[in-house]
Amino acid sequence: MSTEDNNAQREQxxxxxxxxPYLRRIRSFVLREGRLTKGQxxxxxxxxxxxxxxxxxxxxxLDQVFTRSAPRVLEIGxxxxxxxxxxxxxxxxxxxxxIEVHRPGVGACLSEAVTQQVKNLKVxxxxxxxxxxxxxxxxxxxxxxxxxxxxWHKKRHHKRRIVQAEFVQALRSKLKIGGVFHMATDxxxxxxxxxxVMQHAEGFSNLSASNxxxxxxxxxxxxxxxxxxxxxxxxxxxxxxxxxx
Numbered sequence: 001m002s003t004e005d006n007n008a009q010r011e012q013x014x015x016x017x018x019x020x021p022y023l024r025r026i027r028s029f030v031l032r033e034g035r036l037t038k039g040q041x042x043x044x045x046x047x048x049x050x051x052x053x054x055x056x057x058x059x060x061x062l063d064q065v066f067t068r069s070a071p072r073v074l075e076i077g078x079x080x081x082x083x084x085x086x087x088x089x090x091x092x093x094x095x096x097x098x099i100e101v102h103r104p105g106v107g108a109c110l111s112e113a114v115t116q117q118v119k120n121l122k123v124x125x126x127x128x129x130x131x132x133x134x135x136x137x138x139x140x141x142x143x144x145x146x147x148x149x150x151x152w153h154k155k156r157h158h159k160r161r162i163v164q165a166e167f168v169q170a171l172r173s174k175l176k177i178g179g180v181f182h183m184a185t186d187x188x189x190x191x192x193x194x195x196x197v198m199q200h201a202e203g204f205s206n207l208s209a210s211n212x213x214x215x216x217x218x219x220x221x222x223x224x225x226x227x228x229x230x231x232x233x234x235x236x237x238x239x240x241x242x243x244x245x
Contacts, residue, residue, distance in 0.1 A: 094120065150162075
């Protein structure tokens, strides 16, 4: 999730199914429609054909989608999209894919992309677990980003956190060997949970020299949300794990 929209709730846990590769079990987001502004509705009505990808259970040809071959970054839960657009604008040699379930955020992202004249971005308004399972080819991504997902801080809700062993392995298959799963959270307990899950995850290696957290890389924008948190003494934890097998 984008830091500027930390109240948006996130994706869900997954597990194997006999009928499909992944089966929805426990939702890790609460879908709140919210009221669209006129600008967001205008963006959805007028820019979806350029930036949007409709969900369908068939694999994409990403070279065809972007009309080129380039490193690919997928962000799960981009909130209002400002950070995602900024990253795409700063790295025009990469292609970016954003997934968000909240319609106002999708509209805001489209509007920002047009304002900034970003061309290397496509977005989904759908469940990230289903998009990963059915539309993203194996070993097609260089980076997967998960920024500020809902921490579900109450212990009885920890099962709703998206970073779980099953989800991580489903995501792993979509990364290239050497690809990176980059997470960030402002909840220390969730950071500890993510670290524990990833340290036990088959096929990943921690990029932290101290085998825990990394400094915020320059390519992840520091948002107003984080700046406010820093002034209040709040911490932010980044984790980066590379796929090795």
